[in-house]
Amino acid sequence: MSVTAAKGILGFGPQAAKGTLATVWQKHRALAIDLDAIDETREGPAEVGGLPVPSFPYKAGPLVGGGATIQPRLFGSLGWILYGMLGDVTTVADDYATSAFRHTFHFLEDYEDFNPWMSFRKHIPAVDATPGTEFGQIFKDCKIIGGTLVLPNDAPLNMRVDVLGREFVLDDDPGSWSWASADFEHWESIPIGCLTGGYIKVDGEEFPVVSATVGFQNVPLDIRQERVFGSPWIEDITTIQRRMVYDMVVKYRNPDLYRKILTGAVDGTVWSGRPTTSSLAIKTVSSEPMPGETDPYALEIDADEIMLNQVGGITLAANQSILMRFQGVALEADNYASFTLTNQVASYTWPV
Numbered sequence: 001m002s003v004t005a006a007k008g009i010l011g012f013g014p015q016a017a018k019g020t021l022a023t024v025w026q027k028h029r030a031l032a033i034d035l036d037a038i039d040e041t042r043e044g045p046a047e048v049g050g051l052p053v054p055s056f057p058y059k060a061g062p063l064v065g066g067g068a069t070i071q072p073r074l075f076g077s078l079g080w081i082l083y084g085m086l087g088d089v090t091t092v093a094d095d096y097a098t099s100a101f102r103h104t105f106h107f108l109e110d111y112e113d114f115n116p117w118m119s120f121r122k123h124i125p126a127v128d129a130t131p132g133t134e135f136g137q138i139f140k141d142c143k144i145i146g147g148t149l150v151l152p153n154d155a156p157l158n159m160r161v162d163v164l165g166r167e168f169v170l171d172d173d174p175g176s177w178s179w180a181s182a183d184f185e186h187w188e189s190i191p192i193g194c195l196t197g198g199y200i201k202v203d204g205e206e207f208p209v210v211s212a213t214v215g216f217q218n219v220p221l222d223i224r225q226e227r228v229f230g231s232p233w234i235e236d237i238t239t240i241q242r243r244m245v246y247d248m249v250v251k252y253r254n255p256d257l258y259r260k261i262l263t264g265a266v267d268g269t270v271w272s273g274r275p276t277t278s279s280l281a282i283k284t285v286s287s288e289p290m291p292g293e294t295d296p297y298a299l300e301i302d303a304d305e306i307m308l309n310q311v312g313g314i315t316l317a318a319n320q321s322i323l324m325r326f327q328g329v330a331l332e333a334d335n336y337a338s339f340t341l342t343n344q345v346a347s348y349t350w351p352v
Contacts, residue, residue: 008033009123010068011177014080014116016351018236021140022119023351026077027179031158033122034066035139037168061232063223064120064139064165067146072159073185074286074297076345079103081161084118085144085216086339087111089348097293099344106338113239115218116350118142120163123174136174141166143237148215149301151200157191157284157299164220166233188288189297189343197285197296200248202257202308203278210323212248214282214301216337219243244303244330244337246280252314252322261310276308277331290344300340304333 010030013022044056072078083089088108094100108114120139127133142165150158171177191198200209219241220226226234250257256266264272279302286297307328314324330337 003125003127005033005125007123007125009174010035010070011121011123011179012077012080012084013119013180014084014350015119015141018117018141020117021138024180025119025121025178026080027181027184028068028070028073028077029184031069031071033068035064035068035120035122035163036066036137037139038063038065061227061234062168063234064142064163064168067160067162069158069160071156071190072299073187073189074191074299074341074343075185075189076343077180077185078299079105079341079343079345079348080118081144081147081159082339082341083348083350084116085147085218086337087115091347094295094342097290097295097342099292100290100295100342101344101346102340102342103345103348104338104340107242107336112336113242115143115239118144118163120165121174121177123177132172134172134174136171136177138169138171139163139165139167140169141237143218143220143239145218145220145237146215148213151193151209151212151214151282151284153193153210155193157193164237166237189286191284191297191299192287193284195285195287195296197283197298199281199283201279201281204281207248208251208253210249210251212246212282215245216339217241217243217245242336245328246306246330247327248325250324250326252324257308258310258314258324261308277305278308279304280306280330295342298340298342300342301337302335302340303330303337304335305331307331 010033011025011027013025039062043054082105086105090104094102122137124135142163145164146162148160199206218239221238221240228235260266261276264274282301309328311325
């Protein structure tokens, strides 16, 4: 028989410190969950003597890797993912909704390389509805090393979350796990691309974007430099670079942006060696308002300065509209990158 994955569960929560485990666990529906223990068995180096075939195997040491693809609910649990990815949060009451709050996730001031430890877990369903055949995996001392938001124009937003972790534990009784809420967050807070109120703006001007992705990366130190002699586990997860990247396809309306990137001015005619930069602002909203409010849940992404790089030029193809593609990274600025979540959670407080 086959075991279906539909009843599987992705769980996560904040850790107070390295070596501890989350005490409050969020759960989230997912399109796919591939977070797991990575235990690589390698072929030993070739030796002289005996047969000309591999002679022995060895293990390099385990770690935790992979992640999950989710359709993020803005109701509440996504805030812990954003907190773990960025490192800090500032919360204020929303100006327009009496029971709502705006949580802006950003770098921790004076410690811009910091992102906190988290715990993750995965509940694997029972075999043929047989009690006692469920299987659980608990992953400790994890850090979020990547979060990529896909913003389609005709579908729900989805997010790929990538994780790197130090340790894991196997559990034969995941049915006894406790959760912050017994129920999954409902569909009403999923952001949808076609809804009025959403936008993608470059330098404050709203652009006719056909598709876009925005990714945030916490680039880790080479794992080989995190291993120490005498221990199977990596000692730490060290962030050595942080970067926000974007990729978007825009409908051609006029040559202004093309001219500006190529020549430095919207009316330019001669190539300029000065790179073009601008601000980036993205907002996506849910299809349903927050309970008791007229405003929807919302997620906003902002960067003070991004590099604009046109990919492939202006292509003319029969029976197709003219599209332009842009890629780039956010550049050092007062607000390098921030993610603002509007919901009815009063605060996100990391345990200490």
